[in-house]
Amino acid sequence: MASSAEAADIADIAVVAGELSGDLLAGRLLSGLRRHLPDARFHGIGGPRMIAQGFESHWPIETMTVRGLFEIIPRYRELKGIQNALRDRLIAEKPAVFIGADYPGFNLGLEAQLKAAGIPTMHYIGPQIWAWRGGRIKKIVKSVSHMLVVFPFEEAIYRAAGVPVTYVGHPLAEVIPMVPDEGAARRELGLPEDANIITLMPGSRMGELKYNTAAFVGAAKLLQARDRSLRFIAPMAGDKQRDYFRQLVREAGLQDVEITLLDGQSHTAICAADAVLVASGTASLEVALFKKPMVIAYRMMRASWEIMRHMGYQPWIGLPNILAREFLVPELLQHHASPEALAEAMWRQLTDAPHRMALAQRFTDMHHSLLRNSAEEGAAAVMQVIQDGRTP
Incomplete structure (x- = not known):
C-alpha cells in the first residue's frame, strides 16, 4: 500500500452515491481515506455522511433517487444530463480515482x-450479479478497475471474471453492536421497557412508500386488533417521506392506527423492537445485525414486478436469507404482501420463542462473518489503485 507521504500530492478523489445506503458506504470509506490523505479533495455526488467528511456534492443526492424499471423513464433525460455533465467535468479534472458507491x-x-479516458475506477459495492442480471459482469469488466465487495462469497465471482477485487467486510457489521441494548434504545425513544413494540419500515424512497405503506399499516391494524398492547413505531427518512406516509395512511382510511413516527433514528427503532416489518433491501440486513425477528415484504409497480420476477437466479430476495441460503425469515412479495398475510407472519415472529432464539444465534453468526475494518481495508485498496495509476 502507498504511504501517506508517497500519496501526499494526490488531492482529488471523485465519488458518486445516488442513495442514502451508498452514502453510508462511501462516508465510512472516506473516513478511512481521510486518515491517509488529510488534505484530499473529495467531490462528486453524495449525502450527509459523505459531507461530514468534507465532501463537496455538485448535485443533491435527493435528485438521484429513483426506483423500478418503469419509474425511471420520466427522469431518464434529467439523470443522463447529470451523468454527462459530471463525466465532462471529471475527464477535464482527471481525479486520481473515481469511486462509484x-x-x-x-x-x-x-x-x-472515465476508465476509457484513463481515470482509474472503483465500484463499492459489487452489484448483485449473483442474484439477478448476471450478464452485467461484462459491463463491469469494461467499467471497473477494482471492485470492493461486502460479502465474502463475492470475491471468487469477480476473480473468475478477471476483475481485481477486495473483500472489505460490511460497514454495517461495525456500526451495529454485536449485543444491542434494547432497553437503552427504548429509553432513548421514550418507550416503556416492557412494551410490545413492532417497528414498521416500508422504505425510505417515495416509490417504496407509495406501494408498501397501505399494506404495512393495514397489517398493523390487524395486529393491534389481536393484541391491544402492541405499539408501533416507524422511522421516516425525512419530512417529505413523513408527509407522504401520513397522506397515504389517510387515503387508505387507516388513520385510526396509532403509529409513532420518528425523525430518522432507524437503528434505534430497530433496536427497540420486538419484531420488524421491513421492506426488502439493506434495511433487512440491518434488522438481522440487530438480531431481531422480521418479515420481509415488498410491493412495486405491476409492470416492473412482471419483468423483475422472472430475472432472479435464486429463491430469496432478502439479504439475511441470501446469506443464510435458506428462508430464515418470511418473504412476502407483491400481491402476497397483503395486510392479512403480513399480520399473520408477524404474529409468529412475535410469539414463537424458540424461533426467536434460533434466529438470534443465526444472526450473531452472520454478524461475525461480515465483521472487518471496512474503512481501513477499503482505504488500503483505494490507495493501492491510486499508486498503481501513478506508476508508469
Whole structure:
C-alpha cells in the first residue's frame, strides 16, 4: 500500500452515491481515506455522511433517487444530463480515482467512460450479479478497475471474471453492536421497557412508500386488533417521506392506527423492537445485525414486478436469507404482501420463542462473518489503485 507521504500530492478523489445506503458506504470509506490523505479533495455526488467528511456534492443526492424499471423513464433525460455533465467535468479534472458507491445503473456507465479516458475506477459495492442480471459482469469488466465487495462469497465471482477485487467486510457489521441494548434504545425513544413494540419500515424512497405503506399499516391494524398492547413505531427518512406516509395512511382510511413516527433514528427503532416489518433491501440486513425477528415484504409497480420476477437466479430476495441460503425469515412479495398475510407472519415472529432464539444465534453468526475494518481495508485498496495509476 502507498504511504501517506508517497500519496501526499494526490488531492482529488471523485465519488458518486445516488442513495442514502451508498452514502453510508462511501462516508465510512472516506473516513478511512481521510486518515491517509488529510488534505484530499473529495467531490462528486453524495449525502450527509459523505459531507461530514468534507465532501463537496455538485448535485443533491435527493435528485438521484429513483426506483423500478418503469419509474425511471420520466427522469431518464434529467439523470443522463447529470451523468454527462459530471463525466465532462471529471475527464477535464482527471481525479486520481473515481469511486462509484453502489447505484450501478448510473455509476457503471459513468465508470466505463472515465476508465476509457484513463481515470482509474472503483465500484463499492459489487452489484448483485449473483442474484439477478448476471450478464452485467461484462459491463463491469469494461467499467471497473477494482471492485470492493461486502460479502465474502463475492470475491471468487469477480476473480473468475478477471476483475481485481477486495473483500472489505460490511460497514454495517461495525456500526451495529454485536449485543444491542434494547432497553437503552427504548429509553432513548421514550418507550416503556416492557412494551410490545413492532417497528414498521416500508422504505425510505417515495416509490417504496407509495406501494408498501397501505399494506404495512393495514397489517398493523390487524395486529393491534389481536393484541391491544402492541405499539408501533416507524422511522421516516425525512419530512417529505413523513408527509407522504401520513397522506397515504389517510387515503387508505387507516388513520385510526396509532403509529409513532420518528425523525430518522432507524437503528434505534430497530433496536427497540420486538419484531420488524421491513421492506426488502439493506434495511433487512440491518434488522438481522440487530438480531431481531422480521418479515420481509415488498410491493412495486405491476409492470416492473412482471419483468423483475422472472430475472432472479435464486429463491430469496432478502439479504439475511441470501446469506443464510435458506428462508430464515418470511418473504412476502407483491400481491402476497397483503395486510392479512403480513399480520399473520408477524404474529409468529412475535410469539414463537424458540424461533426467536434460533434466529438470534443465526444472526450473531452472520454478524461475525461480515465483521472487518471496512474503512481501513477499503482505504488500503483505494490507495493501492491510486499508486498503481501513478506508476508508469
